[in-house]
Amino acid sequence: MDTLTRLEETIAARKGADPSTSYVAQLHAKGTPIIARKLGEEAVEAVVAALAEDRDELVGEAADVIFHLMVLLNNKEITLAEVMAELDRRDGVSGIDEKASRSANSAKGAA
């Protein structure tokens, strides 16, 4: 089993645990806004680590970002498989081409 799949299962299993012994359960008890805020904080910490050229710190903060994103997805009942399917759908489509097609579509809509 890959790491993210295992983490998804762990988060699902810990969701209903006693919040005094589980950080995952604590986050769920606090609700979506707090989980989302925590994800934002971790993302900012990752940015700070990157700009500080602190490689080890960035590895740790990246893990925190992914973990908190996984908790948020679980909280919103979105599976890892859905996110992976979206990434697969994008595979081979250049971000530049995709953005250009969006601009072309919105210009068509305005016409």
Ligand SMILES: N=c1c2ncn([C@@H]3O[C@H](COP(=O)(O)OP(=O)(O)OP(=O)(O)O)[C@@H](O)[C@H]3O)c2ncn1[C@@H]1O[C@H](COP(=O)(O)O)[C@@H](O)[C@H]1O
């Ligand atoms: N991967 C993680 C994981 N990564 C980070 N964290 C926690 O996320 C929190 C990050 O918060 P911060 O970095 O902000 O540190 P903080 O101490 O809260 O600091 P403040 O913001 O309070 O100042 C810390 O409490 C980390 O321990 C994690 N907690 C749990 N997991 C996974 O989830 C599983 C279940 O955890 P429990 O629900 O706690 O049993 C674990 O076995 C792990 O696999």
